Amino acid sequence: SAVISQKPSRDICQRGTSLTIQCQVDSQVTMMFWYRQQPGQSLTLIATANQGSEATYESGFVIDKFPISRPNLTFSTLTVSNMSPEDSSIYLCSVGEGTDTQYFGPGTRLTVL
Amino acid sequence: LAKTTQPISMDSYEGQEVNITCSHNNIATNDYITWYQQFPSQGPRFIIQGYKTKVTNEVASLFIPADRKSSTLSLPRVSLSDTAVYYCLVGPVKAAGNKLTFGGGTRVLVKP
Numbered sequence: 001s002a003v004i005s006q007k008p009s010r011d012i013c014q015r016g017t018s019l020t021i022q023c024q025v026d027s028q029v030t031m032m033f034w035y036r037q038q039p040g041q042s043l044t045l046i047a048t049a050n051q052g053s054e055a056t057y058e059s060g061f062v063i064d065k066f067p068i069s070r071p072n073l074t075f076s077t078l079t080v081s082n083m084s085p086e087d088s089s090i091y092l093c094s095v096g097e098g099t100d101t102q103y104f105g106p107g108t109r110l111t112v113l
Numbered sequence: 114l115a116k117t118t119q120p121i122s123m124d125s126y127e128g129q130e131v132n133i134t135c136s137h138n139n140i141a142t143n144d145y146i147t148w149y150q151q152f153p154s155q156g157p158r159f160i161i162q163g164y165k166t167k168v169t170n171e172v173a174s175l176f177i178p179a180d181r182k183s184s185t186l187s188l189p190r191v192s193l194s195d196t197a198v199y200y201c202l203v204g205p206v207k208a209a210g211n212k213l214t215f216g217g218g219t220r221v222l223v224k225p
Contacts, residue, residue: 004156033212042200043157043215092156094213098206099147102213104156 002027002095004105012111013083020079021108023093028073030097034066037090037107046091049076083112117201122220131188133219135201138182146177146184149200151218157200161186188221196223 003026013019023032031050035043046066047057055068069077080087088111096102118136125131137146145164149157161168163175163184174187188195198218 042217043213045212045214048212094156096213099145099202099204099213100159100162100206102149102157102159104158107154107156109154 002029002103004093004095004103006091006093006105006108008108009106010109010111012113015084015112017083018079018081019083019110020077021091021093021110023076023078023105025074025095029095030073031095032070032076033094033096033102034068034076034078035092035094035104037092039088043092046078080110083110085112088112117203117216119199119201119216119219121217122222124222124224125191126224127192128190131191131195131221131223133186133188133199133201133221134183135186135203136183137201137203140181140203141205143205144203145206146175146181147202147204148173148175148186149202149213149215151198151200153197157215160199162206191221191223193223193225195221197221 005024007022034046037043045058046061047055049055049068049070051070051073067079090107090109092104092107094102094104147162148160150160151157161173161175165177168175176185198220200215200218
């Protein structure tokens with residue numbers, strides 16, 4: 001198993017600003033994933049973060065809006081740029097090598113005013 | 114990845130058995146059926162996975178008929194702490210890029 005922590009756990013931000021979310025894993029992992037969960041909705045994958053290469057973004061998500069860093073095998077950051085109220089969501093990171101072994105962080109609850 | 118359909122919500126009472134059925138008519142030969150559970154203010158966590166027939170662990174049972182076009186997650190004798198959203202996912206064990214595709218989920222409310 002993997003233990004994942006995220007910082008911050010929650011934040012309230014003003015529109016037009018940016019927030020960087022950190023994800024720390026207690027073991028080295030190849031892939032890290034970033035998801036968004038809008039209020040009352042399911043999870044949507046934003047991107048896959050691989051160490052040593054650029055992140056792979058899903059349809060509808062772009063690097064300029066959600067830049068991702070993956071400096072080593074235990075850490076990743078997701079930045080939500082130029083925020084608007086529509087970006088208010090829970091952002092979760094996860095790690096895993098298969099569909100039965102995905103581990104999720106507790107999430108970062110973001111509110112944009 | 115195969116599309117899944119599951120009820121939006123279900124209510125139950127403590128001590129009852131809860132059965133959540135997921136439809137996946139387009140399931141592929143190498144697809145497995147996986148269920149995740151998400152408590153409020155937490156990330157999802159894996160609870161059970163199966164390919165065919167029946168799988169049981171300490172948390173739940175998973176029933177899969179021969180045609181594999183549906184599956185049923187069974188939670189025995191639920192308690193208030195089983196209130197959560199349950200997601201049915203269908204895809205290879207080693208999905209392309211190890212990605213998970215979440216459907217809408219079933220919100221289970223356990224009442225006293």
